[in-house]
Amino acid sequence: MVFKKRLDHGFNGFQVPAIPRAPRSARRRGLHKKTVEDSQICAFELLASIAGKLLQESESSASSNASEGNNQPSTSKDVKREQQNGDKPFMAGWTNQGSCGDSSLASELASQNINLKCILKEFSHAESDDALEHNSIINNSDCSQKVSEDVKSVICKSKTDFGNYSSKVEGDYPHFGESCDANVKNEIQRQQEVEGLKTEGVNTFSSKEPMDSCLKSLAAMDPDSNVKLPLRQDPVPDASFSRHGNDIMLVSRDDDENLSRCFKPSTKIKASRTPPRIADRRIRKLLNSKYWKVAPKLKDCELSRSDGGLKPLYRKRKTFCSRERCHRDILFKRRKMFDQSSVVISDGGFSSESVSNSPEKGMTEDKTASAAMLHGANRVSSSVMGHQAPYRSKDSHVKFSIKSFRVPELYIDVPETATVGSLKRSVMEAVTAILGGGLHVGILLQGRKVRDDNRTLLQTGISCKDNLDSVGFTLEPSTVQTSPPMCSDDLPPLLTCDSSQLLTSSPGNPVLESVISDPLTDPLPLTNSGNHIESNNDTVSSHIDTTDKTTPDSKALVALPAMSMDALAVAPLNQKTRHSELVQRRTRRPFSVSEVEALVHAVEELGTGRWRDVKLCAFENADHRTYVDLKDKWKTLVHTARIAPQQRRGEPVPQELLDRVLAAHAYWSQHPAKQHGKLQAGTLKIMEASGK
Template sequence: MVFKKRLDYGFNAFSVSNVPRAPRSIRKRDRTKRVVEDSRICAFELLASLAGKLLEEGGSSASSDASAGHDHVSVGKDVKLETRYDDKPLKTECVEHISCDASVVTSDWNTENSDSSKEPKHSEDNAILEPTLTKAPPVCSEQINEYLKYTIQKCNVGYGSFPGNLDGCSPNSGELCDGISENGVKREVETNNYPTMDPLEVSMTFPAPINSDRDVKLPSRSDSVLNASFSRHRNDIKLGSRDDDDKFSRFNKLSNRFKVSRPATCIEDRRIRKLLTSKYWKAAPKLKDFEDSQADGGIKALHRKRKTYYDKCQYDTLYKRRKFFDRSSIVTSDGRIGSENVSNSPEKVTNENENKCPSVAMSHGACEIASLLTGHQASHKSDGSHVKLSIKSFRIPELYIEVPETATVGSLKRTVMEAVTALLGGRIRVGVLLQGKKVRDDSRTLLQTGISSKDDLDALGFTLEPGPVIAPPPICSKEPPLKLPCGSAPQILTSSLVVTPALDTGIPDATPDPPLLTNSAKSVDSYYEHVSSQTDMLTDQNLSESRALVPVPAMNVEALAVVPVNQKIRKSELAQRRTRRPFSVSEVEALVQAVEELGTGRWRDVKLRAFENADHRTYVDLKDKWKTLVHTAKISPQQRRGEPVPQELLDRVMAAHAYWSQHQTKQQGKHHPGTLRITDSEADRIGVVVAIPTITM
């Protein structure tokens, strides 16, 4: 049972569009993969069975089958991953904890506590639902922890083949406790003392880690991240199996390597193809590829200076995200999730709480998040009639990650980071689930909504959803950056997205290894990039020209801050995309004139002749413009967009196109402008080899 829950909680909430997916073939191969897919459904059962086995076995984690029927995960590999990732302990943990916690918690509850009410939903949802928040489970016994661990492992295996770290899991148990009681929360906080934790992280961490006991090892951040993602994602993420280089490379290319396992297979495939296509992959198939890919994925920065790919990725990501969300929402309703933990003190909830969200100035969504955070604080401090919530985790969409065994830990970290980043990259908003149903009316008070300190907050869950496009505030460059000191965390956190923190923790850690990115400093950059990328996206969508102006949601910013490293690369690359500068009629005329004279195979000459002073018009641009002009001339005026091009020019375009199509560009000498005429060109076509001279008249 427990296990299942875990799965559910996994970050389903995020729909990371980016979840990279390994090629299907690969997936099949990897047991983890298999597990993931199949196991989702059965995950709970499997988990339960596994848990039972584990209990019986006592500790060997190794081969528990995550999915009874489906797959079994080979713990070994997964484990390996975990260990590898361990590099960074603390932060990752947070993430992991979160993810793990959530699931774990739930499971725990269910099983031990037998809270059918809360858990059931999860279990069904299992995999996916977004249990954004885990409730605080009442029990946090060591046993549970063990269970959790097992489950986690199993889950991981099954699902993503993640190796979930036991630790991470264990934390969960702690989380459960936390979630359950305020004390628990406190604990988390205390436990969270991890050195690095950012406020956000801390908040995230809450749930899990702490515990006791667990001491355990803090999984390296990266690990945690991975685990978290895995667990959350239902295991979409597949770590470890490294299959073919090619495949890897593909993944990388996928841009994101992340895939949302469910939803977007098709899309993902496409992406993957593209990614795969990229040179990079070809060049460095294996580990290198992987890394590169990550880099690429992040942005392809390395290879492509431009962000094109990056953008695409993001778009994809967004797209995917949306899908996830959609799903998740659905799921939610069904199963629900909830994971929020609520430790609620019995007080009444009122709008006030919402209002409290202090600082949230951002978007509405942001506010919600903040409130959540505040909830934590509140729980600690407690207020009279406030609903105290402790959010252990947010669900995020599944992240599907495949990494070759030969991949380096650093690459894995990067990959995870990218996935997370991708998720965060988009605008995120928090969704509130009550009894598995989305609470859409933001104006209602908590009491009105049925959320009161007296009530069972178990039914309350939070999800991260793709936010509507909000008018983003102008990018503030560096402000957001980031990371808050642990102590201050709460307040700061409030302002920042909850999710982010978790991500941050995970990400940064993950990234470090890779040479590509470095640290915090970069984080800022990455942040920027991120923003820019987003902006680009926005611009593209909106057709706005200037990127610089592109606003970025505060949330994003924060999130970005969190995600630093990979992003950086992206940004640089992304940022590069040139702003769109539609050709003016005069430019079109100059182009037409030049082409009439020079033909269509001498773009450099065209450039020199007609656009020598237009630095922003490259010969490639001119070639492309000609291409579009020809197309425009062929379509009906109704189908044309943008500034209308005089028909006269279009006629000339057609004439020149026809003419030059019949003649090799070579010969042309110079034509006097205007000399070329349709009739002439047509006449030429007929077969007569008309030399330029003829045209010239």
């Protein structure tokens, strides 16, 4: 599906095929039968041709690489080789392409599918045993997580190898290249998955893997997986599948090797694991950084890639909207926008990190008021959650309270002449479009996406006692269709990726990836299935950007050109999932004169540099005034006191207070913190100095 879509993208312009929407069953069937639609075929052909080129090149390069050693080889590559042995060259070609492109995307996409997920999980499992050297499988979650990471890294590496190819391709077919990459990625991923599946199957049968869960999942998925894979429409997958049957073991082995290689060389692995903590912490704190500083540190191939890919888009946007900056600003306020140049904009779709779990009862009220829609989502999700808990274990229930969901940034272009009302409408439309399209709910555990829907909370490690605080939810757009109407030009590359991703998810799953199936969900005001963004009348256009960055996986989504390579080479460690969060700014609350007075007084006594104490002494009961706020206010007070009264804004502060501010500031500048006992003296001095 994705594949097709992308192709369409590149070639036909910006059509986001509604195909994904097509009944799954139908699709499956078609795939299964290997029936390909005309359009698909065309796309495929093109792709194939490119693939052929790439293949040729890659092969030559591969040989060279092989001679060099395994340092650079990517998993995909290895796999490729193996496949080559027993597989069609074609496959190899694909693989190469895949390597060229982002693999991360693929992973993401893959994740979307439950079936795929399962497979992945399985795969990871197998991998984990060998490559990770970890004892037996501890938790499924663990394994899967690790695995996914591994896969990613591997992919990245492969990318490095073939980076040049990709560039080539792009040059020839700008748009196509992008789509291609994405597709390739997907392909690769799929392949891997497939292999993994096979492997799993083999293992299972061979009784190598005792995992119950594996078996279970396998059994569950089997039917689906078979069907689904074919869906891809790629002849390749099928072929590989059928052929591989026997080779599975071999393949897996290779994969393992690759993995090991990848990891061994560097401590990267460790690093990659470590980060999660940070991420968690962050999440917990709900710290939202507008920008991902990660950019410079990008270690993730995915991440890096995303950057690159996005950049172009950004520029475009900027260009486009530059003149509407004002409006945009407004928008910004509504939704935080990131336009860090290098950093990916797409912030992980909707990351709702603000989920808080209350072990106790009831869901807490949503304080977030970002948007009505949010609330709605919120409710839904929460309700869902509640629902879920009971589902499996009657023993204990896990209560989740979701304070807010974050929505991916929305880009909305509005003419300067547009009215506020139209702006509102635009935003609303965009929102509804997203919601209407369907949202996926993702579960984050320790910053990582939990993909296996079959797992129980208990199994996953989500329970009251455990790390409820490390659980997060994400809302992800499941569809891209909304965008089509707007600007076909902007979307191409980047969007393609996103869309594909989204598509992947959307197709099979109704709406909620993990949990939502509850009737309650529907009630959402937001859910206007019928509402698409209609750009009519006032609204010039509304553009929704939905890139998901929440999860490590999501990172992959974005496409990134050259940088990625470097990043990869340097270190793929950072799996830090920077959750993008758009935490809304605290509401502004100007200091009242009385507050200023209290502040001044406190500072006079305590001095500057003991804001904690100041807070305690003078703003004990003002929860909204943090010591940082007080410090900042002091800063502004000092500034205010120094500038001409005419330049001062806001509620005028009595000159008397300002004088005291200056006096105190001067005093404490000379007398660094003193202990309490001496405060008085200091205060007195200040008083004298100020003449008051």
